[in-house]
Amino acid sequence: MNFGIVAIIGTGLIGGSIGLGLKERGLARSIIGVGHRRASINKALKAKAIDEGTINIEKAVKQADIIILATSVDLIPDFARKIIPLMKTSAILTDVGSTKNHIVSQINREIKSKHNGDRPEFIGAHPLAGSEQRGIESARPDLFEGSVCVLTPTSLNSKKCITKLSKMWKVLGAEVSIMTPTKHDEIVALVSHLPHLVASGLVSVIDEKYWKFAASGLRDTTRVASGDPDLWLGICKQNKSRIIKALKCFSKEVKSTLNDLEKGNDNKILKRLKKSKAVRDKKRW
Amino acid sequence: MNFGIVAIIGTGLIGGSIGLGLKERGLARSIIGVGHRRASINKALKAKAIDEGTINIEKAVKQADIIILATSVDLIPDFARKIIPLMKTSAILTDVGSTKNHIVSQINREIKSKHNGDRPEFIGAHPLAGSEQRGIESARPDLFEGSVCVLTPTSLNSKKCITKLSKMWKVLGAEVSIMTPTKHDEIVALVSHLPHLVASGLVSVIDEKYWKFAASGLRDTTRVASGDPDLWLGICKQNKSRIIKALKCFSKEVKSTLNDLEKGNDNKILKRLKKSKAVRDKKRW
Numbered sequence: 216m217n218f219g220i221v222a223i224i225g226t227g228l229i230g231g232s233i234g235l236g237l238k239e240r241g242l243a244r245s246i247i248g249v250g251h252r253r254a255s256i257n258k259a260l261k262a263k264a265i266d267e268g269t270i271n272i273e274k275a276v277k278q279a280d281i282i283i284l285a286t287s288v289d290l291i292p293d294f295a296r297k298i299i300p301l302m303k304t305s306a307i308l309t310d311v312g313s314t315k316n317h318i319v320s321q322i323n324r325e326i327k328s329k330h331n332g333d334r335p336e337f338i339g340a341h342p343l344a345g346s347e348q349r350g351i352e353s354a355r356p357d358l359f360e361g362s363v364c365v366l367t368p369t370s371l372n373s374k375k376c377i378t379k380l381s382k383m384w385k386v387l388g389a390e391v392s393i394m395t396p397t398k399h400d401e402i403v404a405l406v407s408h409l410p411h412l413v414a415s416g417l418v419s420v421i422d423e424k425y426w427k428f429a430a431s432g433l434r435d436t437t438r439v440a441s442g443d444p445d446l447w448l449g450i451c452k453q454n455k456s457r458i459i460k461a462l463k464c465f466s467k468e469v470k471s472t473l474n475d476l477e478k479g480n481d482n483k484i485l486k487r488l489k490k491s492k493a494v495r496d497k498k499r500w
Numbered sequence: 501m502n503f504g505i506v507a508i509i510g511t512g513l514i515g516g517s518i519g520l521g522l523k524e525r526g527l528a529r530s531i532i533g534v535g536h537r538r539a540s541i542n543k544a545l546k547a548k549a550i551d552e553g554t555i556n557i558e559k560a561v562k563q564a565d566i567i568i569l570a571t572s573v574d575l576i577p578d579f580a581r582k583i584i585p586l587m588k589t590s591a592i593l594t595d596v597g598s599t600k601n602h603i604v605s606q607i608n609r610e611i612k613s614k615h616n617g618d619r620p621e622f623i624g625a626h627p628l629a630g631s632e633q634r635g636i637e638s639a640r641p642d643l644f645e646g647s648v649c650v651l652t653p654t655s656l657n658s659k660k661c662i663t664k665l666s667k668m669w670k671v672l673g674a675e676v677s678i679m680t681p682t683k684h685d686e687i688v689a690l691v692s693h694l695p696h697l698v699a700s701g702l703v704s705v706i707d708e709k710y711w712k713f714a715a716s717g718l719r720d721t722t723r724v725a726s727g728d729p730d731l732w733l734g735i736c737k738q739n740k741s742r743i744i745k746a747l748k749c750f751s752k753e754v755k756s757t758l759n760d761l762e763k764g765n766d767n768k769i770l771k772r773l774k775k776s777k778a779v780r781d782k783k784r785w
Contacts, residue, residue, distance in 0.1 A: 343715045363713055392713070405706045406714045410721040416753045417698055418776035420746070421690045426783050428648055428677070429691045430628045435720040436695040440780045444773035451769055455761060461705070462758050468701045469751045476736060476744050484736055488729035491703035495725045498711050 218242055218383055219280030224249045224272065224294055226259035229311045229342065230285030231354030234264035236387040239356040247275040258351050276301045281383070284310035289449030292321040295337070299325050304333040307376050313403060314453040315339045315367045315396035323371055336376045339367040339396055341403070342389060349443060360388035367396040404457035408450055409465055412458070414440040415447075503527055503668055504565030509534045509557065509579055511544035514596045514627065515570030516639030519549035521672040524641040532560040543636050561586045566668070569595035574734030577606040580622070584610050589618040592661050598688060599738040600624045600652045600681035608656055621661045624652040624681055626688070627674060634728060645673030652681040689742035693735055694750055697743070699725040700732075 221237060223230045226248040237243045248265030249272050250256045256268035269275050276282055276298050284291045284298075291312050299322070302308065308326075312318050319339040326334055344362035364384040368377045381391045394402075414437045421433075451458060475483045506522060508515045511533040522528045533550030534557050535541045541553030554560050561567055561583050569576045569583075576597050584607070587593060593611075597603050604624040611619055629647035649669040653662045666676045679687075703725045706718075736743060760768045 343713055362715065365713070402710050402713050406710055406718050409705075410702060410718050412757055413698060413702055413754075414721055415773055415776040416750060416757060417695060418780050419772060420694075420749045420753050423779055423782075425687050425691055426779070428628055428650070428687050429783065430647065431785075432724045433691050433695050434783075434785050435723045436699055437776075437780055438720045439717045440776045442777070444770055444777055447773050448766060448770045451761060452764075452766065455764075459758065459761050462754065462761070464705045465701060466751065466754045466758065468705050469698075469747065469754060472697055472701060473744065473747050473751065476740060476747070479737075479740075481733060481737065485729055485733045487704060488700055488727075488732050491700040491722075491725045492727070492729055494706075494708055494711070495703050495722055497708075498714065498719075500716075500719050 216242060216382065216386070217244060218379070220245050220247065220278050222247045222249060222275040222279035222282045223265065224282065224284050224298070225286035226250055226255060226264055226268075226351055227285065228349050228351070228353050228358075229344075230283065231259055231262060231264040231351040232356065232358035233283060233285065233311075233387065234259065235262070235354055235356035236359065237383075238263065238266070240386055242383075242386060247279065249275045255351070262351050262354065264351060264354055272297060273301055277303070279303070280306055281380075282306060282308045284308070284312070287443070287446045287449055288312040288314050288318065288453055289445070291318050292325075295322045296325055299335070300329045302335040304330065304335055306335045307380060308335060308337040309340045309380055311340055311342055313341055313407065313450050315341060315365075315399045317453040319367055319369060319396040323369060326371075336372050338372055338376060338380050339399075340380065340384070341365045341367075341399060342384070343407075344389070357388060359384070362389050363392050364389035365399050366391055366393050367399050368393065369396075400454050400457050404454055404461040408454060408458045409461040411439050411442060411447060412451075412462060413465065414438070501527060501667065501671070502529060503664070505530050505532065505563050507532045507534060507560040507564035507567045508550065509567065509569050509583070510571035511535055511540060511549055511553075511636055512570065513634050513636070513638050513643070514629075515568065516544055516547060516549040516636040517641065517643035518568060518570065518596075518672065519544065520547070520639055520641035521644065522668075523548065523551070525671055527668075527671060532564065534560045540636070547636050547639060549636060549639055557582060558586055562588070564588070565591055566665075567591060567593045569593070569597070572728070572731045572734055573597040573599050573603065573738055574730070576603050577610075580607045581610055584620070585614045587620040589615065589620055591620045592665060593620055593622040594625045594665055596625055596627055598626060598692065598735050600626060600650075600684045602738040604652055604654065604681040608654060611656075621657050623657055623661060623665050624684075625665065625669070626650045626652075626684060627669070628692075629674070642673060644669070647674050648677050649674035650677050650679060650684050652679060652684050654681070685739050685742050689739055689746040693739060693743045694746040696724050696727060696732060697736075697747060698750065699723070
């Protein structure tokens, strides 16, 4: 199995880890890293995450069999616009963005407008791995081992391309889960975007002088609030309606808890705590 | 320095770690563990967290110079009621409960009603260390190293007793912070009780079938939801008014975020995220 020439646009934590993982397993003829700045490219070369590096996106894209957009979500549609006219019609474009609906519809529209007849394909992907850390320094060939990678193909995709991309994620160690872009966005609004806004909100209601008294509970509950604000604003914008829905549902839950506390509904409070503990304890990480 | 005979009521994570810490440093003439069941006592003896163990609270308390109530908060006032009439007038009673106002007022009232003239003293304490794990199995002699222990003495306490108890926590590795019971409860409502209810609420709004797609963000944000429900109900009851205040403040913050999302106030969203990141990044754990 060989994925040919793979171009990775953005060699940070995720892009770098894909490069390291494919190289370690010898699964690409060549991995070309594309970056904005020579310095980032050099870092990725030094980390052995890529075989060659360039700031010339055109050069990399023209020859690539798989192109992976591994930038922050707000940059993905713009990069795709540059890349699509240059792509081989047999090539696959994919991404690693945390939102899918907006990205998939934008990019598919672009492909249809730029290619007639034989067209390159785009399949949205979202590896549910990572950390609040960023950058090639944190990249690891086994970052995706044991994680889930969601693929969100549409009616425009061939079985062949879906299988090829699924294989790539499987060899990187991920379990592949296929669903619609909308379903993906609904799920991540709950399991990822909501926790981020909640953690950030928690930090903001706690007076700075009280942080001295915080123990491991607050440390863990708020860890993700250290994530990149610009990246998260991009996510909020692209998955707005579903995040609003999740936040409304959570807000209702907070009000229910408040009501139980105010009315002294001890049994209801205990029932809530027990139910959440049971669900949380079931999950194996 | 020697703290004489120390009786620890409840030899779980905190009680066991105090025992291990004092024994390791050779700071007590004898450490007597008191438990409900012979089995827990035997476990604590095996872990070398206590020198002797008994289910006879009377026997332990009569000879003790320091008595530490290390049970869950809801049991502390009841145990204190049993212990107070039996205490030497020179002895110090203390606890490790996560709430202070309710406990301190209940226990001081009891001391005044049972002792005339020379009285034993109670000083409320709360070591801000621990984990969602419980039990002697997780106890460690260095559990309190680098943590903060809050002491909440009142006008009934002598300088001598406050100094003695402060010393005990300092030798166990904690930084001692002295404040009123009310101030303590206000702070922990924000840094500990609120995050717990928020984590529990987060778990409850996420459909069980979606947990498969959860990554480390949700894992950490909800870790504390695995805490003991009965213990947390006790905390909710004892610190009710301050938890309600904290939860209302958080609820307002959630509504503000919702409003910014709905109106597309990108600058405000970014400002919030940046501010929380800056505060979170500052704290060294």
